Amino acid sequence: MTTSNTGRSVSTLSVLIQSGALDPVALAEETFAAIRDFGDQTIFLSLLEERAMAEAQASAKRIRDGRSRGALDGIPVAWKDLFDVEGLATTAGSKVLANATSAERDADVVAALCAAGMVSVGRVNMSEFAFSGLGINPHYGTPRNPASRDGARLPGGSSSGSAVAVAAGLVPVSIGTDTGGSVRIPAAFNGIVGYKATRGRCSMRGVFPLAKSHDSLGPLCRTVADAVLIDTAMRGAITADIRRGVLSDLSLVVPETIVFDGAEPGVVAAFEVALAKLERGGAKIRRQAFPLFSELFELAARHGPMVSAEAFAVHKDRLAGPGAAEMDPRVAARARLGEKTTTSDYLALLEARGRLIAAFAASLAPGELLVAPTLPHVAPLTEPLLGDDDLFTKTNAKTLRNTLINNFLDGCGVSLPCGTGDAGMPVGLLLSGQRNEDERLLSAALAAEAVLQG
Template sequence: MTTLWQASQQLLAGETGPESFTASALHAAQDPAKEGARVFTRRYVSQAAQQATDAAQRWQKQQSRSAIDGLPVSIKDLFDVQGEATTAGSHLLLNAAPAVANASVVDRLQQAGAAVVGKTNMTEFAFSGLGINPHFGTPANPWKRAEQRIPGGSSSGAAVAVADGMCLGAIGTDTGGSVRIPAALCGLTGFKPTASRINQAGTLPLSTSLDSIGVIAHDVRSCWLLDSVIAQQPLEMQEVDLHRARFAIPQTRVLDGLDSDVADAWKKAIHTLQQAGATLIDIPLNELDELNSMNARGGITAYEAWQWHQQTVLAQPEAYDPQVLVRVQRGSHLTAQDAEVLYQQRQAWQRRVNAALVGFDALLMPTVPCIAPGIASLDDPQRYMEINALMLRNTSVINMLDGCALSLPCHTAGSAPVGLSLASVHGDDARLISWSLAVETALNWRS
């Protein structure tokens, strides 16, 4: 399958135009044998096709707007598009007032000439790492699709759209792992930047303290390219040598209870990186255990989500996905004083974790500790909550840190998808994505 990076390189070399890429994506999105009906909450078929046609003319005149001019991308269903209601995967907002302006990232995509093929489905209001949506349906994971496994969330449709060729890259959000989890479970690459790098204006919030806007694509270069379009300041990719790498592997929390598929892929990846010359150092990082107590009553996410949802929950609780409603309602038990304590605890925790990571190029960890379970197996509310907590366990560390992270595939081709995460501190995005490219190359994924 052609990646966003490869397609862009073909355009830049004058080898092809963007129409074929967008036509192929639109065909896949409308193919009844695929997951398009559950991947998208809205499709922009004629608009995307016209954008690709217009972009082709610009490329012919050597007047392209960007390196992705005319290439197909998707946007998550919580980004405003002028004149449309932003539904965030919920029936509650189907009749909401239309957005008066585009979200900042949508404007940037339009300015770059991207062919936006549609809005992608998601966990209702982005409040779960599983990707299940009872309102619009749950798009099935591409791996062993007949088994109907979860796609991961909350950016579920974003990942399946990329995996199924309905776009070459997707814009999602990540509050506790919502870009990296579906990327890991669907065999893709997901990049969560430092939150402040991407303007979140016009994005429906979950938790404003933890929300970030990220990207999903097939490989590191494609994520870097898409990030460079939506970010206010593009990252400068650097050439790095794994022989000079010092990667930390936390021994607290993130390696607990790995299933056999994840454990095997993790061990092989670590061995490969050591063979490639990287120095891997186990560190205690006991601070990670403190997150359990900080989040015991729902934490910052539940408190801030309740502030946004309070009136709607009180008026129409029956309209919510019951699993999302339970998580939102936990915030009702937290006071402003409780929240202030949480914010102070987070700041102190960040200072201590940042100090522990001085001298390391990145943290390494499995993105999620298990492969994708079946959708039907999560009908039981208790199992839903247990698996959801497990999915979010590792990735949420980086949102609390206000850092940056990238998940890339580390499994053997044909086996269950498993993600390897590289993560770093606030503002270290350029170095992180450079190291990620080196790791991807060593693991012999896309180079």
């Protein structure tokens, strides 16, 4: 990057803005210039220049007048193309919705960050209808992973543009959604932080759904401290009830079931080095088998995935009409799988989900968090996946495998960069908590990040 500010963290930019060393208007102008000059033009689907400049000017005036709204005032933010923005159609990464009715108001979280003084600069690319963990989009192009040096590699999905926009230094934060890993996967592929909040922690009004029983959201950013700031504002809070954790207080459990199956040696090596750092720092670490993880996948094979059933319900009319021909065939085929899930199948999945969530909670001691590789592999090369449906399906399933466990168990998670694997590509370390353990999780992530990045 030739610019000096767009690649900085939220926290760093905040200090500069609040001290008067950086003007929000100048930062907004610098951000748009960086986006336009960047070699990959598939990242942003739309720019909100008029809105952003008005928001930046209002921020600058507040700060000059001594009325700052807080640490986020004047900070640029990008939005996954699932979030309603007043006056724009929400297209969800699809050309099918290009002529949809414009949103009458911002999504609740867009409004919340606007109220905190943030500057919305645009909406970013994604897997169509958020239905893939890889980030390939045949309509608008597939953003290139900025860390790749041996050809274009996947950005991860479905929040592909969100991750790449941050990793490329175009914006300090972008907001994504996570139904099976769509925040944590692209964060890990691109070497940044991705926080998936507990489902329902933040309002989902004005967010295009995939599967409401699993849909959640969260920020992709450079540091855990940034994630804490953004999470606080998205909930309409002023201060965060989160303390920086101490490693000696952390109790971490490494699951020995599923998550290491077929993992690349480079991923395992980077994870084990990171784990050793945490242990040397005082964290208590043990390993445990979780047979219920296997049962989770067996249930999906027997009854069909809950996500597919709910996605079919969202897209049923679209799949039966002319719009189906305009969809990514891979997305349409995956959504149609949900038609096979009967009412009795879905009810069986609901019952089993409640039982497995309770069993998982009982298998951990109070305060314990899971720690595992976010993904079993680094970002694959993009080209081989474009024309090979079988390879795409297998890669997508493996990419989603580790992260979707937490969605099914209705928990929260943070992916942290923890080194590199094959081809020098980033590897992610995933900390996961149970439902509504977000404060404990973020506290632990702050402590872990200090050691991993130190």
